[in-house]
Amino acid sequence: MVTYESFQVGGEQSEKSEKSEEGKSKNKLSEHNTNCTSFDILLKTNIRKLIQTNLISLLSHSNWKVRINALHFCYNFHYYYCIYFYAGIENQFFLNIFISLLVDKYIEIHNSARNILSSVFCYYDSQVLQTISNFFLILVNEKKSVTKGETTKEINTSSDVNAKIIERKKNIAIFTLISIINSFPNYIPNWLPNVLINVAKMTNNTVHSIKKEIEECLQNFLRTHKDEWEFKYKLAFTEEQLNIMDMYKGGLNYFT
Numbered sequence: 616m617v618t619y620e621s622f623q624v625g626g627e628q629s630e631k632s633e634k635s636e637e638g639k640s641k642n643k644l645s646e647h648n649t650n651c652t653s654f655d656i657l658l659k660t661n662i663r664k665l666i667q668t669n670l671i672s673l674l675s676h677s678n679w680k681v682r683i684n685a686l687h688f689c690y691n692f693h694y695y696y697c698i699y700f701y702a703g704i705e706n707q708f709f710l711n712i713f714i715s716l717l718v719d720k721y722i723e724i725h726n727s728a729r730n731i732l733s734s735v736f737c738y739y740d741s742q743v744l745q746t747i748s749n750f751f752l753i754l755v756n757e758k759k760s761v762t763k764g765e766t767t768k769e770i771n772t773s774s775d776v777n778a779k780i781i782e783r784k785k786n787i788a789i790f791t792l793i794s795i796i797n798s799f800p801n802y803i804p805n806w807l808p809n810v811l812i813n814v815a816k817m818t819n820n821t822v823h824s825i826k827k828e829i830e831e832c833l834q835n836f837l838r839t840h841k842d843e844w845e846f847k848y849k850l851a852f853t854e855e856q857l858n859i860m861d862m863y864k865g866g867l868n869y870f871t
Contacts, residue, residue, distance in 0.1 A: 670688075674716075679719075682716075683723055683724050686713075686728060686731070690731045690735070692709075693706075697709075710735070713731050714791055715787070717732065717786075717794075718790070732790075732791065733798045736795055739798075744804075745804070747791070747795065751787075752788075752792070752810065754784055755784075755785050785821075789817055792813075793828060793829070796810065796811055796814065796832055797835065801840075803848055805851070807851075808853075808856055811833070812856050814829055814832065815829065815859055816863065817829060818830065830864060833863060833864040
């Protein structure tokens with residue numbers, strides 16, 4: 616039988632327990648706030664030093680295995696902590712890393728960079744991605760300019776160098792645009808059809824390997840939007856755009 620006295624004692628214990636739990640919750644909240652503050656301080660004081668020294672040296676290492684591990688570290692770090700520096704210089708640094716490795720000479724690295732960039736772009740605001748797309752659309756159409764007063768020999772020499780630089784920039788731009796397209800598997804913002812069609816037209820002026828990448832991008836886009844294509848996604852395109860996409864999508868495969 617429960618007596619009044621024992622009930623009173625139990626009540627006091629319960630009250631003490633509640634106060635104890637409340638104290639623990641406050642301590643945890645205080646600890647969480649301290650950790651967040653500490654991380655903010657870390658970002659402001661130490662992270663740039665870490666980035667400028669260790670990561671840059673690892674990402675430019677001659678051994679491709681070191682580079683790819685550094686790339687994966689950058690992705691994981693960005694994935695977990697990007698909320699802390701989304702509008703900061705650190706975010707720009709990581710984005711530049713992912714973009715610069717799109718044309719790495721090792722297939723394992725540039726394939727990883729392309730997949731990573733598509734994943735990273737999923738976190739970006741649509742308007743920000745539109746701005747990035749416009750920048751790279753301009754870059755992909757960049758042409759060499761001849762400086763007045765250059766001799767024929769100077770023009771030929773500088774032409775070769777500039778051609779390689781422009782080609783590299785163009786390839787980076789194409790792969791960045793492909794990554795942006797791939798980051799919208801279930802949605803089509805009103806500016807995306809124009810980007811998609813511009814990328815499709817680039818198959819006329821690129822090497823075979825990049826042409827295949829563009830065709831794969833188009834096929835993947837059609838596959839991921841297939842379920843609601845006829846009554847929803849198709850309406851985002853004009854008849855001319857649909858014809859262009861059909862023209863450049865390449866041969867169908869089993870998964871298309």
